[in-house]
Amino acid sequence: MSTAEAKIAEEVGHDEHHEHHGNFFTNYIFSTDHKVIAKQFLITGIFWAMIGGALSVIFRMQLGFPESSLSWLKPILGQWITAEGKLDPEFYLALVTMHGTIMVFFVLTAGLSGTFSNFLIPLQIGARDMASGFMNMLSYWFFFASSVIMFISLFIETGPASGGWVIYPPLSALPQAMNGSGLGMSMWLVAMALFIVSTLLGGINYITTVINLRTKGLSFSKLPLTIWAFFLTAVIGLLSFPVLFSAALLLIMDRNFGTSFFLSDIYINGEALPNQGGSPVLFQHLFWFLGHPEVYIVLLPALGITSEVISTNARKPIFGYMAMVGSMIVIGFLSFIVWAHHMFVTGMNPFLGSVFTLLTLIIAVPSAIKVFNYITTLWGANIKLTPAMLFSIGLVSFFISGGLTGIFLGNSPVDIQLHDTYFVVAHFHLVMGSASFFGMLAGVYHWFPKMFGRMMNAKLGYIHFWLTFTGVYLVFFPLHYIGIAGFPRRYYSFTNFNAFNDFADLNMFVSVAAIITFVAQFIFVFNFFYSIWKGKLAPANPWGSNTLEWTTPRFPGHGNWPGEIPTVYRWPYDYSKPGAKEDFIPQHIPYSETPESNTPEENEKIKLESGNGDIEIKA
Amino acid sequence: MAESFKIVENPEKPLSMHPKKFALWLFLVTIVMIFASLTSAYLVKKGDGNWRTVDLPSLFWVTSGIIVVSSAVLHIAYRAAKKDLIENVKWGLLITLVLGIAFTVGQFYSWGQLIDNNIYLVGGNPSESFVYLLSGFHLLHVVGGLIFGIVVTVNAFKYKVHSKSTTQIEMFATYWHFVGALWIYLFVFLMLNHQ
Numbered sequence A: 001m002s003t004a005e006a007k008i009a010e011e012v013g014h015d016e017h018h019e020h021h022g023n024f025f026t027n028y029i030f031s032t033d034h035k036v037i038a039k040q041f042l043i044t045g046i047f048w049a050m051i052g053g054a055l056s057v058i059f060r061m062q063l064g065f066p067e068s069s070l071s072w073l074k075p076i077l078g079q080w081i082t083a084e085g086k087l088d089p090e091f092y093l094a095l096v097t098m099h100g101t102i103m104v105f106f107v108l109t110a111g112l113s114g115t116f117s118n119f120l121i122p123l124q125i126g127a128r129d130m131a132s133g134f135m136n137m138l139s140y141w142f143f144f145a146s147s148v149i150m151f152i153s154l155f156i157e158t159g160p161a162s163g164g165w166v167i168y169p170p171l172s173a174l175p176q177a178m179n180g181s182g183l184g185m186s187m188w189l190v191a192m193a194l195f196i197v198s199t200l201l202g203g204i205n206y207i208t209t210v211i212n213l214r215t216k217g218l219s220f221s222k223l224p225l226t227i228w229a230f231f232l233t234a235v236i237g238l239l240s241f242p243v244l245f246s247a248a249l250l251l252i253m254d255r256n257f258g259t260s261f262f263l264s265d266i267y268i269n270g271e272a273l274p275n276q277g278g279s280p281v282l283f284q285h286l287f288w289f290l291g292h293p294e295v296y297i298v299l300l301p302a303l304g305i306t307s308e309v310i311s312t313n314a315r316k317p318i319f320g321y322m323a324m325v326g327s328m329i330v331i332g333f334l335s336f337i338v339w340a341h342h343m344f345v346t347g348m349n350p351f352l353g354s355v356f357t358l359l360t361l362i363i364a365v366p367s368a369i370k371v372f373n374y375i376t377t378l379w380g381a382n383i384k385l386t387p388a389m390l391f392s393i394g395l396v397s398f399f400i401s402g403g404l405t406g407i408f409l410g411n412s413p414v415d416i417q418l419h420d421t422y423f424v425v426a427h428f429h430l431v432m433g434s435a436s437f438f439g440m441l442a443g444v445y446h447w448f449p450k451m452f453g454r455m456m457n458a459k460l461g462y463i464h465f466w467l468t469f470t471g472v473y474l475v476f477f478p479l480h481y482i483g484i485a486g487f488p489r490r491y492y493s494f495t496n497f498n499a500f501n502d503f504a505d506l507n508m509f510v511s512v513a514a515i516i517t518f519v520a521q522f523i524f525v526f527n528f529f530y531s532i533w534k535g536k537l538a539p540a541n542p543w544g545s546n547t548l549e550w551t552t553p554r555f556p557g558h559g560n561w562p563g564e565i566p567t568v569y570r571w572p573y574d575y576s577k578p579g580a581k582e583d584f585i586p587q588h589i590p591y592s593e594t595p596e597s598n599t600p601e602e603n604e605k606i607k608l609e610s611g612n613g614d615i616e617i618k619a
Numbered sequence B: 001m002a003e004s005f006k007i008v009e010n011p012e013k014p015l016s017m018h019p020k021k022f023a024l025w026l027f028l029v030t031i032v033m034i035f036a037s038l039t040s041a042y043l044v045k046k047g048d049g050n051w052r053t054v055d056l057p058s059l060f061w062v063t064s065g066i067i068v069v070s071s072a073v074l075h076i077a078y079r080a081a082k083k084d085l086i087e088n089v090k091w092g093l094l095i096t097l098v099l100g101i102a103f104t105v106g107q108f109y110s111w112g113q114l115i116d117n118n119i120y121l122v123g124g125n126p127s128e129s130f131v132y133l134l135s136g137f138h139l140l141h142v143v144g145g146l147i148f149g150i151v152v153t154v155n156a157f158k159y160k161v162h163s164k165s166t167t168q169i170e171m172f173a174t175y176w177h178f179v180g181a182l183w184i185y186l187f188v189f190l191m192l193n194h195q
């Protein structure tokens, strides 16, 4: 046996040796370091955001200026612009489908969780790296493979998937139904299968790491809210993405093997298909069982980031820490039992509809608690309006305005009117799209100094914020009216309906605002890449923040802390504590060093601290 | 990159499980969710009407027996590894693998029985496709387990599985008991809901 042990020791030694002398490939491409993987996710996410945004600008041009010629886009879009200079109607559907898919999954799921869970979990819980660096690397490369397939599908002759990001059968199940249901749909399914694998690999890692690798003293009750959010997001993902996998599996069976899970009584050009006995509504159940939790998978990390940024820049403890954690848990739980509010018009039993209405409206309670806590934290605070803070406040604003319309939609009688109109589009773009996007931007502005050791330009950040913030409202607020007026989603053109003519100007206005907002994002892209190389070198703790990541060197190496990992003694929100010398006390400062600001209970804890023999008491 | 420091082990972690074993449990959760959703889909579809009763293949009883026995044998092998009875570990693992392969073959024969009854994966009612889908997708997990089992067995023959190195066989056992239990669940589920 001892030879076996010797052999094992040798193996381990070999591994370490290997890691320390990494070359360009192992350091930057196939890296197992969580910080590098986070940056890979971020940059891929930014790439996708530009693509997704560009697609939306194209279809907004069609909606805002339906009569104008788009032939100048021919060099890019080729055959998708018809001879008359019009956008191909089927390609319009492909555009909205790919826009939704890209934004929801590739930008706001992978780009957001992938970046910040990877970057912040080890740094904020005081770990050398993720539980499994290898799995983490695989997670990125599965995402990359998925991205490549999805990207290629944009360029194939029959076009990418076109049945909406929710890919409802029978449209998506029958290759002969439309161009986009052919090869493009197959590639969509393959890409999403890889994507699910990536998400699950990442999620398993995040959960394992948060539970097992916290540094000494870091109990769950001292965890920064970011980590709570990432943790709960990963749990939700672990429970819901497999269900999307099932849905995709059954759909693939129907598409490629001829089963009839979702198909029945279908006639194409007067000819009956052989498929009998299936139910397309079944797919909707499976899809929305993922789909609704997915919206929180997208939003919760952004809320976590916001909690951290708001507390830091308000220089105040977050109001209601336990309430924040509790409401995230309640939201996570409820998110699994409300899915049918997306299906009120599928002919469900009205009694069932009212059950789902009730459950849906309950979600408003924890959501309101969170909003209340953000506002209370900001109330009377000495606010530092950094770009990250502005984006976080912007998030809170969108969460309120978009959440309110959720309450409208949650009521089945109202939703039956509004379902599949632009009102729904307005709702989820504010509450999910824009809010999560702002959370992501806040995170980038806030943690850029830790990611790249340099500062982003704040002036450009302000310009970027104000253009984007006003832009988002100018785009999405009018959509409520357009929706109430009855405009259905995913229509190529409304020029044939006289009733809609009054709104042509409004649609034009929205499109102009959308284009300006999109162009404003290039300010960010420039600022981001410029600052990576040319930004001012960042101070150790630029925002005066309490969490552990700011105790690492400016350019943390592999393993994050050159010496021992700091021990945690207090919660992360000791901002402006009465009596304290400075307006923040980082988590790794023991109570014995802050006698001036300790409460009597905290003075009690000093004995425990010294009991560990870890710190000396300074007289 | 920084090479000047040593990685120091964390002292006293707040709660600690072996990260790999923990990750395996999380992986099992994802499989549970897949089958939970598939069987829920089955029930929803059945509740929807237009349902055809499927006579389940009698061989399912045999394969169920095989997988239960294989789990028991694997448990014996695992206990043997803890006591350093290496020969028993080897035999136990080999028998588990053989039984696993027998299960796989048995499932194919079960599908043969279905076909003899004119029940096909394709072309019939979803109730019929579901039987293939559930057993087939489960079988995929069994095959994954067999590959894992082969790795463990090879290691056992290299004397790498013993009382001081039980992680691998323990993880294999966890997984194997899981797919066994999963099959029993699916079989009982189908028996209760096939008509």
Ligand code: HEM
Pocket: A166, A295, A296, A298, A299, A341, A342, A360, A361, A363, A364, A367, A403, A404, A405, A406, A407, A409, A410, A411, A415, A418, A419, A420, A424, A427, A428, A431, A432, A433
């Ligand atoms: C007070 C809380 C909320 C309520 C009551 C609510 C309710 C609803 C309802 C009933 C619908 C279905 C509308 C329809 O299709 O007819 C809907 C759609 C949607 N909601 Fe919410 N929602 C809430 C918050 C959120 C949040 C926080 C997010 C995301 C972070 C979100 C994202 C979405 C999305 C993406 C859709 C549309 C999906 C689609 O059809 O493409 N909602 N919401």
Ligand SMILES: [Cu+2]
Pocket: A291, A292, A295, A338, A339, A341, A342
């Ligand atoms: Cu929902």
